[in-house]
Amino acid sequence: MSDNLMRVQPIRNGTVLDHIKAGRGRKVLDALDLIDKGTTITLLMHVPSKKNSSKDVIKIEDRELSESESQKLALLSPGAHVNIIRNFVVAEKNVAELPESISNVAICSNDNCISNNERGAKTKFNIINGNPLSIQCVYCGRKIAQDNIIFI
Amino acid sequence: MKHVVSISDLSKKQILSILKRAKELVPVAKGKKKSKSLDGKILATCFFEPSTRTRLSFETAMQRLGGTCIGFADPSATSHLKGETLVDGIRMVAGYADAVLLRHPQEGSARLASENSEVPLINGGDGAGQHPTQTLLDLFTINEEMGKMEGLNVGMLGDLRYGRTVHSLSHALAKFNNKLSFISPDSLSMPSYVTDDLSCDWSSHNSIEDVLNDLDILYVTRIQKERFPDLEEYKKVASAYIIDSDLLKNAKSSMRILHPLPRVTEISTDVDDTKHAAYFRQAFNGVPVRMALLEQLIGGKK
Numbered sequence: 001m002s003d004n005l006m007r008v009q010p011i012r013n014g015t016v017l018d019h020i021k022a023g024r025g026r027k028v029l030d031a032l033d034l035i036d037k038g039t040t041i042t043l044l045m046h047v048p049s050k051k052n053s054s055k056d057v058i059k060i061e062d063r064e065l066s067e068s069e070s071q072k073l074a075l076l077s078p079g080a081h082v083n084i085i086r087n088f089v090v091a092e093k094n095v096a097e098l099p100e101s102i103s104n105v106a107i108c109s110n111d112n113c114i115s116n117n118e119r120g121a122k123t124k125f126n127i128i129n130g131n132p133l134s135i136q137c138v139y140c141g142r143k144i145a146q147d148n149i150i151f152i
Numbered sequence: 153m154k155h156v157v158s159i160s161d162l163s164k165k166q167i168l169s170i171l172k173r174a175k176e177l178v179p180v181a182k183g184k185k186k187s188k189s190l191d192g193k194i195l196a197t198c199f200f201e202p203s204t205r206t207r208l209s210f211e212t213a214m215q216r217l218g219g220t221c222i223g224f225a226d227p228s229a230t231s232h233l234k235g236e237t238l239v240d241g242i243r244m245v246a247g248y249a250d251a252v253l254l255r256h257p258q259e260g261s262a263r264l265a266s267e268n269s270e271v272p273l274i275n276g277g278d279g280a281g282q283h284p285t286q287t288l289l290d291l292f293t294i295n296e297e298m299g300k301m302e303g304l305n306v307g308m309l310g311d312l313r314y315g316r317t318v319h320s321l322s323h324a325l326a327k328f329n330n331k332l333s334f335i336s337p338d339s340l341s342m343p344s345y346v347t348d349d350l351s352c353d354w355s356s357h358n359s360i361e362d363v364l365n366d367l368d369i370l371y372v373t374r375i376q377k378e379r380f381p382d383l384e385e386y387k388k389v390a391s392a393y394i395i396d397s398d399l400l401k402n403a404k405s406s407m408r409i410l411h412p413l414p415r416v417t418e419i420s421t422d423v424d425d426t427k428h429a430a431y432f433r434q435a436f437n438g439v440p441v442r443m444a445l446l447e448q449l450i451g452g453k454k
């Protein structure tokens with residue numbers, strides 16, 4: 001068995017996040033809040049890749065990514081692939097494209113923003129820059145740079 | 153134009169059209185001419201924090217045009233305190249009125265309210281955020297006092313860091329190609345998130361004497377005690393930014409002073425009788441400008 005096969009052992013059901021920007025995998029895991037949740041996770045970092053020189057890969061067993069989780073992935077690593085695996089077969093394949101805006105994905109850093117004070121309010125941000133990532137609250141106008149984004 | 157949440161919701165053309173109509177409405181605002189252009193129309197005024205000046209000028213504007221107002225002047229009169237959300241309150245009141253005026257202590261509240269209002273929503277100030285009708289009346293005042301509102305050198309003095317009126321006004325004046333001079337202590341200087349977006353010439357100064365003789369307009373704001381941890385420090389800073397008639401000897405004779413009011417000590421009362429004082433006329437201008445905006449939003453006939 002080659003090294004590569006050992007690394008990328010197929011999973012029966014779940015999600016494989018492929019072509020994550022090299023070195024971003026840990027941030028993605030944090031943002032998706034997957035650590036210590038009882039889910040079996042494999043993180044591969046700096047895997048040699050044909051497409052890019054290297055990439056990160058995350059395998060999440062027995063769990064499919066939701067829409068808002070895909071948006072978080074798109075923010076941190078636009079162009080990453082989301083493969084939904086059912087019974088060892090890729091059942092769905094999507095590319096996480098950087099959206100124009102995100103809803104209920106991140107929290108506004110302004111404590112006095114209505115989105116932090118109104119019961120039931122959703123947060124909403126426009127993406128003002130992709131690289132480096134910068135988002136702006138639709139309500140209070142606060143701009144937040146990538147390192148300061150707090151995901152929901 | 154459906155809602156007016158931020159001055160940037162208005163195009164240059166829309167701003168000019170409101171100011172033009174406001175000029176025509178001055179005699180009506182003064183009670184010298186009658187108008188029924190908003191006959192039968194109702195404005196709901198929702199004040200989740202008190203603001204007498206904003207409320208009175210909108211109520212006057214509405215009544216001078218034959219319309220009426222409903223609403224509340226402070227949140228203790230509403231079910232807000234019983235835990236009703238802003239969105240629920242706005243949905244209800246939008247069903248009763250032809251337009252809603254909202255004043256609220258939290259930033260972004262007007263944008264959220266506008267998403268849930270079937271009738272035009274006007275932002276009457278949301279926390280440290282936007283107050284677009286203040287900016288419109290400031291522009292109108294500059295235009296009235298100087299006969300134009302482009303190519304001017306406009307100084308802004310005082311608390312430029314937290315003062316939302318100077319933030320919005322800077323953006324609006326930049327659209328009309330003016331030169332801006334920001335005068336403040338370092339701790340209260342214009343934030344970079346404002347200056348980054350300015351498309352005009354601007355400069356920063358610590359001392360009013362550096363720029364005074366070049367200014368066409370001096371916009372003064374209050375330096376608030378609460379911004380300083382130390383009372384001594386506040387007194388020192390505040391006293392360095394006081395405008396009095398002595399200082400104004402170095403100003404152009406056509407230079408005009410604006411202030412959003414209320415003032416405390418930042419403009420000495422001996423300035424009131426000089427040709428420079430425009431702040432009381434500015435306060436009156438809130439009425440015709442709000443009349444013009446209300447006409448455009450709720451479709452009164454000219």
Ligand SMILES: [Zn+2]
Nearest residue numbers: 108113137140
């Ligand atoms: Zn916000």
